[in-house]
Amino acid sequence: MSKLLDLEVASVHADPNNPRERFPQEELDRLAESIDQVGILVPVVVYPEGDGYRLLDGERRWRCAQTLGYETIPAVIVDPPDEAARLQQMFNIHLVREHWQDIPTAHALKKLMDETGVSSATQLSSMTGISTQQVSRYLFALNLTGSVWDAVESGEVPLNYFYEVYKSVVRPLESDRPVLFQKFGAEKILENFLSKRESGAISDVVSVRDAKYIIRKAAEDDPDGSDPGPLDATLEKLITDNELSVKDAYEESVMISVEADKLESRADNLVAAFTRLLDKATTDEEARPIKDIARGLVRQLEHLI
Secondary structure, three states, X not given: OOEEEEEEHHHEEOOOOOOOOOOOHHHHXXXXXXXXHHOOOOOEEEEEEOOEEXXXXXXXXXXXXHHOOOOEEEEXXXXXXXXXXXXXXXXXXXXXXXXXXXXXXXXXXXXXXXXXXXXXXXXXXHHHOOOHHHHHHHHHHOOOOHHHHHHHHOOOOOHHHHHHHHHHHHHHHXXXXXXXXXXXXHHHHHHHHHHHHHHOOOOOOHHHHHHHHHHHHHXXXXXXXXOOOHHHHHHXXXXXXXXXXXXXXXXXXXXXXXXXXXXXXXXXXXXXXXXXXXXXXXXXXXXXXXXXXXXXXXXXXXXXX
């Protein structure tokens, strides 16, 4: 049964296993300024532990109360949760209010997995309130190492960048160009794409996606991997040359072919749309504007070619 009391600030203790892990000073300063003006409007949540209380929610408010010299703090006292329930509750409390940083959230998911034995992204999503796609990103983060891990942990490079490299480069290479993948491996590919980011060759996540088109075309040209061609050389250069952007590699190799395929698909859809409208037209008067549009399009294309 929960109850609301004013507790001595000194009797409340931080949770050493708080999944949030980090509390940027600028955030604490802004909150302390607000609390100094209007007080603590939202009670912290605690549960009894030993001679005092352990924080379940509200560590920033509690830290600010200490900084401001408050003797007491409003608190909701709840029954002690088990570890799995505590982690789930902290996810549901904190992520509604503001998102944790990527690496602390990945650590928190790992703790929850260890406590519950759950490893499915779908189940973890249901337990934490995080989307399945985002859970997959955090699980991916747990496998990062070295300079790539450091770049994400420091906030220098967003996790989404490396996850896009994994989806658009690492995974397609592993499935479609295994010989090239084995030559470098996932860790080395991620490290080299970190170098590209640092050199300025790649500045956004979206451009990374074009790499999968080069890989797809290389696989179409050499399905069994027995006769690597020019596109494989382009892919190897893309991995090893820190100055070569995905955009340049794409435009110099497969852009015309890929864009032509897309154009063909759009043309087929356009013809299907004209067919569908003309089939629905029941009179010449209804069909006339549709046919006029088609004739106008044909004239433009004839002029173009």
